[in-house]
Amino acid sequence: MKLRQILPVFCFLMTSLVFCQEKQITLQDIWSGKFRTEGMQALHSMKNGKQYSVLNFDRQSRTSTIDIYDYKTLEKVKTLVSSADIAEIRGFFDYSFNEDESKIILTTNSQPVFRRSTLGEYYIYDVATKDVTKVSDQLVQEPTLSPDGTKVAYGFENNLYVKDLKSGNVEQITTDGEKNKIINGITDWVYEEEFSFVRAFDWNADSNQIAYIKFDESEVPEFSMDVYGSDLYQTQHVFKYPKAGEANSKVSLQLYNVDDKSTIELSEDKPGDFYIPRLQWTNDANILSVQFMNRHQNELDLMLFDTKEKSMTNVLAEKDKAYIDVTFNLTFLEDNSFIWTSEKDGYNHIYHYSKDGKLINQVTKGNWEVTNYYGFNDKTNTIYYQSTENGSINRDVYAIKLNGKNKKRLTQKDGTNNASFSADFTYFINTFSSATTPQEYTLHQTKTGKLIKSIKDNDRLEQQLEAYVMSEKEFSTIAVNGNDLNMWTIKPADFDPNKTYPLLMYQYSGPGSQQVANRWNGTNDYWYQMLAQQGFIIVCIDGRGTGFKGADFKKVTQKELGKYEVEDQIEAAKQLGQLDYIDESRIGIWGWSYGGFMSSNALLKGNDVFKMAIAVAPVTSWRFYDTIYTERYMTTPQENPSGYDENSPINHVDKLKGDYLLIHGTGDDNVHVQNTMRMVEALIQADKQFEWMIYPDKNHGIYGGNTRLHLYKKMTNFIHRTLGDKL
Incomplete structure (x- = not known):
C-alpha cells in the first residue's frame, strides 16, 4: 500500500526532471538578456600594485560606487566614491583616474555620436578633498586630466578647451572648429571607425604641452541620411564620409603650449595623402612620437618630434607588400627604447628597439601570433603578452624576458584567457572562457601563474542552462x-x-x-x-x-x-x-x-x-x-x-x-x-x-x-x- 503511494510521486519527480532538462531556447529568452554573463566592470589596477578598483551599481538604491579591493585577500578595502555622497549627481556609469590617482573623471550622462564617440556630462572628483567640479555645462567629448591633475582638456563643437581646476578658468585653445569643415583634437568619422580612436590629443608628462591632430575635411564629400523620427517631416543627418577613391581630410599636427598659450604646427614633409593614425608622448616631456602612414597603408613611419629643438627624427620605417596593421602596442621604456609589434617575419611578434630606432632584438618568434601586449615589468625585465601558441582558436597568457629568453605560459586552461595585471605585475586577474565554460575571473600570482583564488564566475548561468x-x-x-x-x-x-x-x-x-x-x-x-x-x-x-x-x-x-x-x-x-x-x-x-x-x-x-x-x-x-x-x-x-x-x-x-x-x-x-x-x-x-x-x-x-x-x-x-x- 505504501509502495503504491510513493511510486507515482517518484515517477512525477523523474518526469519533472526530464522535462526541466528539455526546455527549448526561444528568441524571447535570448533577447530578454536571460543568458547574459556577469563580469567585472571598469576594472582598474591602482598604482600601489596591491589593490584594484571596480565600478559597482546597486540597483535597489540606484547608487554607483567605485570600490577598492585588495589583490591578496580579494576583500573590499573601502568605497572610494559613492554617488550617494555627491549631491551634484544621481549616479555615474564610468570613471577614469589621472596619472597619480588624485582625481577621477565621473561619467554621468552620455549620448552616442558614432560607433565609439559620445557626447557626455562629466564631473571631476578630488579624492583628497572630496570636492566635485563639473567639467562643462555643455555635453563635451573626451575629457582628459593632465598628469598632474590640475587641468582637464576636452573637445566641444570641433574645438579644444582646457579648464584650470583650481581657478575654474576655461581657455579655448582653438577657434576655427566648424561642423563639416574643421575638427580639432577629435577624429573625423573615418579615423574613428577604421583607426579605432576618438581622442586625437595628448598631454605631455609635464602637463604643459598638448599635441593634437587637426582635421580639415572641407573637401571631403558629404553623405546625408534621412531621419524619419516621429515628427510630421523627416530631418537629415549630413556628415563627411570619404568613399573609396575620394578626398580624405587633410591632417596636420599641432602643438599647444599651456604656459604661453601659443600654438605651432609641427610640419612633416610627406608627399601626397597621408594618415596620422597614432600620436603619443614619450617619457621625455619634450619628445612626441607620431605615426605616419601613406594612403595605401603599406608604409608606416614612426617619427620623434623634439618640441624644444623643433626637430624631428624618423626612428622606424616599415613597408609591406600588402598593408600594415596599426596597433596600440607602442610602449616606451624608461630609457626611451621602445616595444613594437610587427608582422614583418610573417607572424605578429614583439620587437625591442633602441630610442634611435635600432633593432635590439626580436623578443618573440614562431609560427603563431601575438594577439595582445600587456606590458613590461622593468624590475624583472619581463614582457607579458597573449598569443595563439596553443592553437589559433585559443588564447593564452605568457611571460618572456626582454632578451627573448625564459618564456613561461602563465595560464593553463585551453580556451580564451585574457589578463589584467596589477600595476607592479605581482598579480593578474585572468578572464577565462571556452565553448563549454562561461566567463570566470580568477586571481593569479604573476611569477608562476599559480591560481590564488576565484573572484567571480557564472555558475548560476551554467546551472540555468542545464535545464x-x-x-x-x-x-x-x-x-x-x-x-x-x-x-x-x-x-x-x-x-x-x-x-x-x-x-x-x-x-x-x-x-x-x-x-x-x-x-x-x-x-x-x-x-x-x-x-x-x-x-x-x-x-x-x-x-x-x-x-x-x-x-x-x-x-x-x-x-x-x-x-x-x-x-x-x-x-x-x-x-x-x-x-x-x-x-x-x-x-x-x-x-x-x-x-x-x-x-x-x-x-x-x-x-x-x-x-x-x-x-x-x-x-x-x-x-x-x-x-x-x-x-x-x-x-x-x-x-x-x-x-x-x-x-x-x-x-x-x-x-x-x-x-x-x-x-x-x-x-x-x-x-x-x-x-x-x-x-x-x-x-x-x-x-x-x-x-x-x-x-x-x-x-x-x-x-x-x-x-x-x-x-x-x-x-x-x-x-x-x-x-x-x-x-
Whole structure:
C-alpha cells in the first residue's frame, strides 16, 4: 500500500526532471538578456600594485560606487566614491583616474555620436578633498586630466578647451572648429571607425604641452541620411564620409603650449595623402612620437618630434607588400627604447628597439601570433603578452624576458584567457572562457601563474542552462582549396547520422577577423542552439583572409576582397553537402556587414550550391565604402577597378536563383543603406524576385526596443520557409 503511494510521486519527480532538462531556447529568452554573463566592470589596477578598483551599481538604491579591493585577500578595502555622497549627481556609469590617482573623471550622462564617440556630462572628483567640479555645462567629448591633475582638456563643437581646476578658468585653445569643415583634437568619422580612436590629443608628462591632430575635411564629400523620427517631416543627418577613391581630410599636427598659450604646427614633409593614425608622448616631456602612414597603408613611419629643438627624427620605417596593421602596442621604456609589434617575419611578434630606432632584438618568434601586449615589468625585465601558441582558436597568457629568453605560459586552461595585471605585475586577474565554460575571473600570482583564488564566475548561468537542450559546439578543420580551415559545427542534440538535415552556414570572413574561436557563447550562439533544436545543422568556417594564421594566409585577399573568401565558402559547402547526413539541396548561408557581402556573393556565384542567403547591412559594392578600410585592402577604385567590380554582388544579380533576404537600417552611418537600395534596384532591373526588410533610423547594429527580436523572428521564419520544408 505504501509502495503504491510513493511510486507515482517518484515517477512525477523523474518526469519533472526530464522535462526541466528539455526546455527549448526561444528568441524571447535570448533577447530578454536571460543568458547574459556577469563580469567585472571598469576594472582598474591602482598604482600601489596591491589593490584594484571596480565600478559597482546597486540597483535597489540606484547608487554607483567605485570600490577598492585588495589583490591578496580579494576583500573590499573601502568605497572610494559613492554617488550617494555627491549631491551634484544621481549616479555615474564610468570613471577614469589621472596619472597619480588624485582625481577621477565621473561619467554621468552620455549620448552616442558614432560607433565609439559620445557626447557626455562629466564631473571631476578630488579624492583628497572630496570636492566635485563639473567639467562643462555643455555635453563635451573626451575629457582628459593632465598628469598632474590640475587641468582637464576636452573637445566641444570641433574645438579644444582646457579648464584650470583650481581657478575654474576655461581657455579655448582653438577657434576655427566648424561642423563639416574643421575638427580639432577629435577624429573625423573615418579615423574613428577604421583607426579605432576618438581622442586625437595628448598631454605631455609635464602637463604643459598638448599635441593634437587637426582635421580639415572641407573637401571631403558629404553623405546625408534621412531621419524619419516621429515628427510630421523627416530631418537629415549630413556628415563627411570619404568613399573609396575620394578626398580624405587633410591632417596636420599641432602643438599647444599651456604656459604661453601659443600654438605651432609641427610640419612633416610627406608627399601626397597621408594618415596620422597614432600620436603619443614619450617619457621625455619634450619628445612626441607620431605615426605616419601613406594612403595605401603599406608604409608606416614612426617619427620623434623634439618640441624644444623643433626637430624631428624618423626612428622606424616599415613597408609591406600588402598593408600594415596599426596597433596600440607602442610602449616606451624608461630609457626611451621602445616595444613594437610587427608582422614583418610573417607572424605578429614583439620587437625591442633602441630610442634611435635600432633593432635590439626580436623578443618573440614562431609560427603563431601575438594577439595582445600587456606590458613590461622593468624590475624583472619581463614582457607579458597573449598569443595563439596553443592553437589559433585559443588564447593564452605568457611571460618572456626582454632578451627573448625564459618564456613561461602563465595560464593553463585551453580556451580564451585574457589578463589584467596589477600595476607592479605581482598579480593578474585572468578572464577565462571556452565553448563549454562561461566567463570566470580568477586571481593569479604573476611569477608562476599559480591560481590564488576565484573572484567571480557564472555558475548560476551554467546551472540555468542545464535545464535547456544544448548541443556541443564541435571544433575541427576542413581541407579547402589547399588550406586546413578552422570550423565549428552545432548539430541537433538528438542528431541521427542516418537522417539528413538542412545546413545553415554562418561567416563574417573580413580581413584579420576570427569567428571560429574557443570562447563562451555570444548572443548568436544561443540562436544557433535554437535552430539546431529545430532540426538544422549550423556550421561556421574561417576561410582565407581571416586572422591569426600568419600574414600570408590573411593577406592573400589583397586587391581581391570577396574572391578567395567566397571560393572557400562555396567549396566548403560542396564538401559538406556530400556528407550522408547533410541534404545538399538545402544549404543556406548568412552574415552581417562583411558577412552580408559574403553571403550575397556566395548565393550569386554559388547559385548551384546555396538555396538561400540572408544578408544583413551588407556592402554590395566596395565603391560605396570608406577610404581607410577599403583602400587598405583594395587600393583605390581608380587603380583597381576590376578588383572592385568583379567581386561586388551588385554586379552579379543576374545569377540569382535561390531565396534572398536583404536587411538594412536606414540610419546606418557605416555601411550606408545606399548599398541595399542600389542592390534592390539592380535586382529589380534583372527581374529577380527577393525579400527585403528596412528598419527605420536604425544604425549598423540594428537594435533598440523590440528591433532585435523582430529582426531575428524575421530571419528565423525565412530560414524555416526556405530550408526547413522537410523538417
